[in-house]
Amino acid sequence: MKLPKIYEPGLYENDIYALWERAEAFKPSGKGDPYTIVMPPPNANGNLHIGHELTAALEDIAARYHRLKGDNTLLLPGADHAGFETQSVYEKHLAKEGKSRFDFSREELYRQIWDFVALNRDNFEMQMRRMGVSCDWSRFTFTLDDKIVKTAYHTFKKMWDEGRIYRGERLVNFCTFHGTAFADIEVVYKEEKSKLWYLKYPLTDGSGEIIVATTRPETMFGDTAVAVHPNDQTYAKYIGKTVKLPLTKREIPVIADDFVDPQFGTGAVKITPAHDQNDYDAGQRHDLPKITVIHTDGTLNDEVPEAYRGMPVLEARERVAKDLKEQGILEKTEDYAHNVGHCYKCNTVIQPLLREQWFVDMQPLARDAIKVLKADKIKFYPDAKKDQLVTYLEGLRDWNISRQIAWGIPIPAFQNVDDPDDWIYDERVGEELITIGDKTYHRDPDVFDTWFSSSSWPYATLGYPDSDDFKTFYPTGLMETGGEILYPWVSRMVMLGLYVTGDIPFKEVYIHGYVMAEDGSKMSKSVGNVVDPLPVIEQYGSDALRMGIISGRSPAVNRGYDTRKVEEARNFANKLWNVARFIEDIVGDEFSGKGSCKPQTAADHWMLRELQRTDELISSHLDEYRFSEAYDVLYHFVWDDFADWYIEASKSAPNKALLAYALENILKLAHPFAPFVTETIWQTLAWEGNSILAKASWPEKSRYDDGEADIFNEIKAIVMETRFITTALRVQGATLYYTNVSFLTDNAELITRLARLNAVTEVTDGTGLYLTSTKYRSWLDIDADTARGYQKQLGEKRDAQEQVIKRLEGRLANKSYVDNAPKKVVDETKQQLEDAKGQLEALTKEYERFGTE
RNA sequence: GGGUGAUUAGCUCAGUUGGCUAGAGCAUCUCGUUUACACCGAGAGGGUCGGGGGUUCGAGUCCCUCAUCACCCACCA
Numbered sequence: 001m002k003l004p005k006i007y008e009p010g011l012y013e014n015d016i017y018a019l020w021e022r023a024e025a026f027k028p029s030g031k032g033d034p035y036t037i038v039m040p041p042p043n044a045n046g047n048l049h050i051g052h053e054l055t056a057a058l059e060d061i062a063a064r065y066h067r068l069k070g071d072n073t074l075l076l077p078g079a080d081h082a083g084f085e086t087q088s089v090y091e092k093h094l095a096k097e098g099k100s101r102f103d104f105s106r107e108e109l110y111r112q113i114w115d116f117v118a119l120n121r122d123n124f125e126m127q128m129r130r131m132g133v134s135c136d137w138s139r140f141t142f143t144l145d146d147k148i149v150k151t152a153y154h155t156f157k158k159m160w161d162e163g164r165i166y167r168g169e170r171l172v173n174f175c176t177f178h179g180t181a182f183a184d185i186e187v188v189y190k191e192e193k194s195k196l197w198y199l200k201y202p203l204t205d206g207s208g209e210i211i212v213a214t215t216r217p218e219t220m221f222g223d224t225a226v227a228v229h230p231n232d233q234t235y236a237k238y239i240g241k242t243v244k245l246p247l248t249k250r251e252i253p254v255i256a257d258d259f260v261d262p263q264f265g266t267g268a269v270k271i272t273p274a275h276d277q278n279d280y281d282a283g284q285r286h287d288l289p290k291i292t293v294i295h296t297d298g299t300l301n302d303e304v305p306e307a308y309r310g311m312p313v314l315e316a317r318e319r320v321a322k323d324l325k326e327q328g329i330l331e332k333t334e335d336y337a338h339n340v341g342h343c344y345k346c347n348t349v350i351q352p353l354l355r356e357q358w359f360v361d362m363q364p365l366a367r368d369a370i371k372v373l374k375a376d377k378i379k380f381y382p383d384a385k386k387d388q389l390v391t392y393l394e395g396l397r398d399w400n401i402s403r404q405i406a407w408g409i410p411i412p413a414f415q416n417v418d419d420p421d422d423w424i425y426d427e428r429v430g431e432e433l434i435t436i437g438d439k440t441y442h443r444d445p446d447v448f449d450t451w452f453s454s455s456s457w458p459y460a461t462l463g464y465p466d467s468d469d470f471k472t473f474y475p476t477g478l479m480e481t482g483g484e485i486l487y488p489w490v491s492r493m494v495m496l497g498l499y500v501t502g503d504i505p506f507k508e509v510y511i512h513g514y515v516m517a518e519d520g521s522k523m524s525k526s527v528g529n530v531v532d533p534l535p536v537i538e539q540y541g542s543d544a545l546r547m548g549i550i551s552g553r554s555p556a557v558n559r560g561y562d563t564r565k566v567e568e569a570r571n572f573a574n575k576l577w578n579v580a581r582f583i584e585d586i587v588g589d590e591f592s593g594k595g596s597c598k599p600q601t602a603a604d605h606w607m608l609r610e611l612q613r614t615d616e617l618i619s620s621h622l623d624e625y626r627f628s629e630a631y632d633v634l635y636h637f638v639w640d641d642f643a644d645w646y647i648e649a650s651k652s653a654p655n656k657a658l659l660a661y662a663l664e665n666i667l668k669l670a671h672p673f674a675p676f677v678t679e680t681i682w683q684t685l686a687w688e689g690n691s692i693l694a695k696a697s698w699p700e701k702s703r704y705d706d707g708e709a710d711i712f713n714e715i716k717a718i719v720m721e722t723r724f725i726t727t728a729l730r731v732q733g734a735t736l737y738y739t740n741v742s743f744l745t746d747n748a749e750l751i752t753r754l755a756r757l758n759a760v761t762e763v764t765d766g767t768g769l770y771l772t773s774t775k776y777r778s779w780l781d782i783d784a785d786t787a788r789g790y791q792k793q794l795g796e797k798r799d800a801q802e803q804v805i806k807r808l809e810g811r812l813a814n815k816s817y818v819d820n821a822p823k824k825v826v827d828e829t830k831q832q833l834e835d836a837k838g839q840l841e842a843l844t845k846e847y848e849r850f851g852t853e
Numbered sequence: 854g855g856g857u858g859a860u861u862a863g864c865u866c867a868g869u870u871g872g873c874u875a876g877a878g879c880a881u882c883u884c885g886u887u888u889a890c891a892c893c894g895a896g897a898g899g900g901u902c903g904g905g906g907g908u909u910c911g912a913g914u915c916c917c918u919c920a921u922c923a924c925c926c927a928c929c930a
Binding site: 003005006007189196212213214215216227259260261263264265268269270271272276277278279338339341382384385387388391392395483484486487518520551552553554556557558559560562564565567568570571572573574575577578579580581582583584585586620621624626628629632635636643644647648651720723724726727728730753756800803804807808811814815816817818819820821822824825828829832 | 856857858859864865866867868869872873874877878879880883884887888889890892893894895896897909910911923924925926927928929930
């Protein structure tokens with residue numbers, strides 16, 4: 001079969017993927033050691049972006065590599081319902097039609113979002129295929145699938161029974177726009193310019209006043225104390241007294257608490273337990289009442305004087321300040337910049353509000369997780385992420401797992417309609433009311449935080465607890481993910497994995513960096529600098545995008561998307577294509593098999609040695625997830641060693657069987673990095689019949705003779721020096737003379753061709769320009785006048801060589817170096833010195849032959 | 854305020870536990886249509902590895918310090 005000159009990926013990729021699927025190439029083989037990657041499920045609500053390409057590429061390279069190595073490899077795909085994320089996307093969609101979530105019941109909204117997501121799922125699966133992901137589609141899991149919900153319920157029940165879960169009124173981060181609470185980690189703090197208001201709170205007994213500084217005057221209606229530092233002399237006399245709250249005349253105590261900073265503001269602070277975390281904590285310590293004054297929609301409620309009711313927070317703030325000023329309560333205002341929490345999705349200011357929510361007691365879970373992390377049970381790439389995770393776990397607070405949205409897994413808890421403290425666990429979440437005996441229970445309308453259910457992902461997808469998959473593939477091998485979900489997800493998978501299964505969920509964690517825009521800035525839809533992978537795949541090919549995106553990338557380091565890398569990779573795919581074209585042409589269609597694959601020439605031995613070296617390097621890099629380094633090794637072996645030297649050399653003495661052998665092994669080594677083009681080529685190999693590269697096995701060890709391989713390095717040196725000289729002097733068609741070197745006799749034709757010479761001829765005594773890069777005696781027959789033009793280069797080379805010798809001699813003269821450095825290093829230095837001296841001698845002799853300037 | 858990472862060629866970045874004359878791709882310059890490939894081949898130029906100090910026989914690599922940048926965590930009213 002004759003291949004076209006240029007590899008056009010678009011002509012083959014879809015057929016190749018279909019071929020793999022038909023052959024069930026991505027199903028675990030059932031043989032070998034298990035190697036599992038449960039893919040982090042992308043959100044099912046939109047298009048995949050270039051970041052998904054990176055993550056898919058890394059996971060797929062690891063999976064294909066392990067599959068070829070003979071491991072029982074499972075790459076398990078999935079999609080995430082992404083609770084709040086998806087609902088807010090859908091709400092934007094509704095807004096375009098002039099609707100909002102309030103137009104529908106929760107059940108109706110859930111159904112609509114389900115359909116909306118279903119539409120996108122086909123799209124998403126198509127994109128994964130275009131990226132060449134070798135996942136087992138038959139095991140595809142959606143985060144709302146039964147087995148995931150069941151596992152979430154199982155976990156919730158277990159925690160419930162063991163008292164790891166409690167329902168409590170706590171301050172939660174509440175978005176008044178979205179109407180839901182968030183975890184701490186979902187709140188984004190931004191610096192905002194504001195004011196500090198100084199308010200006079202008069203003592204009830206008329207003995208004076210205390211001035212408090214606040215950024216939120218509107219919350220004063222919820223104040224239940226004024227706090228000062230216990231050692232602050234200014235206020236010592238007021239502690240235990242009460243002040244009268246302006247506007248409402250409510251009396252509140254003056255308390256002492258050492259969380260107050262005497263240096264800040266006036267050293268006195270108003271305490272609003274229902275609307276500030278620090279105040280809440282202080283309130284707990286002093287047993288203060290908690291008065292909520294802000295409604296979940298962000299307006300003031302009926303706890304405040306009538307004039308302010310229904311007013312949005314910001315408006316109320318201005319109004320309160322104005323009224324206080326008029327009444328002479330406002331001492332002064334100062335400009336002030338501070339950090340304010342915002343909704344990460346809509347940027348609304350987060351209100352700390354008191355809500356009844358389900359909380360998970362994190363202390364014991366975190367403690368167990370820290371234990372396994374510190375014992376290095378899970379290997380992290382890069383390693384530093386492990387310590388960061390430990391630090392995070394050490395400061396972990398209890399986890400609010402309730403969300404007030406429709407799109408999610410309903411919490412299987414019901415409340416006795418007659419007894420608010422009577423909660424029961426029940427999975428009949430399809431019903432709003434259930435009766436048990438003579439009691440009626442009302443379903444908790446909330447759903448789980450997405451991370452609660454997705455933290456069971458590694459074992460829930462495998463069918464915990466009884467399935468064969470779970471028994472075979474758990475704990476999984478690699479968890480490959482981005483740094484942004486190290487805390488919310490990776491940490492929780494470790495904790496819940498340990499808690500539920502008693503074992504770690506994965507043995508290795510690889511954290512990738514982000515793909516930034518080409519200018520290094522963050523990609524974002526609103527800026528419009530997001531790179532869509534599909535057009536890139538259309539233009540350059542899936543392999544090119546894959547290799548281009550992993551090339552030069554280190555774990556956990558953000559780097560810009562670089563078209564040049566993709567072009568480079570496209571060219572590399574084309575190089576592979578043309579290597580195959582050449583070899584298939586030489587080998588011919590009638591070639592029947594590897595047959596007697598014996599190295600004949602020095603080049604053959606050398607190539608096999610490089611191939612073997614490449615195999616070992618790629619393996620050791622990929623074993624440690626150094627994707628970029630592995631790709632780099634492959635690239636340079638194929639291009640520099642194999643194509644530029646071996647193929648060129650083989651034109652003098654083609655070894656058909658060996659060329660076929662080399663091509664086959666190159667395709668195997670390259671397959672994880674360029675699955676499409678390598679499989680496309682494989683399918684054209686007449687001698688391979690109907691086999692499939694994706695199901696093949698990693699190369700066997702190559703055998704070669706070191707001495708023969710060394711000879712080819714000698715040939716290379718002679719060729720390179722000859723090229724350098726003839727280019728510098730612009731001479732063509734020179735002859736290489738040599739005396740009594742058998743390998744030059746054997747390879748005369750080869751050297752003639754590679755170095756563009758007229759001939760390589762044995763003589764008894766040479767004339768012309770003596771070659772200095774080899775210890776074998778050889779000359780280029782360049783006439784003395786022309787050769788003189790080379791004197792300058794010779795001089796430079798001589799000077800450089802003298803420097804090298806000086807440095808090496810200095811090193812060896814240093815007694816502590818010889819004594820302390822490893823013997824291997826010292827021996828190397830000695831050998832280098834010897835070589836350098838030999839070269840210097842030749843250079844000097846040659847240089848002086850031209851006389852002094 | 855605390856933490857992490859980065860700073861290496863014109864650009865984007867490698868450089869695995871300290872050990873050859875610090876590398877790659879792209880860009881630049883000079884040649885070249887040699888029947889696998891111009892998405893090509895041959896050759897060349899280009900870096901005192903952010904500044905300073907230290908440890909060591911030896912530092913791009915380890916330590917201290919300064920500078921600049923990025924990100925993460927906490928959030929004092």
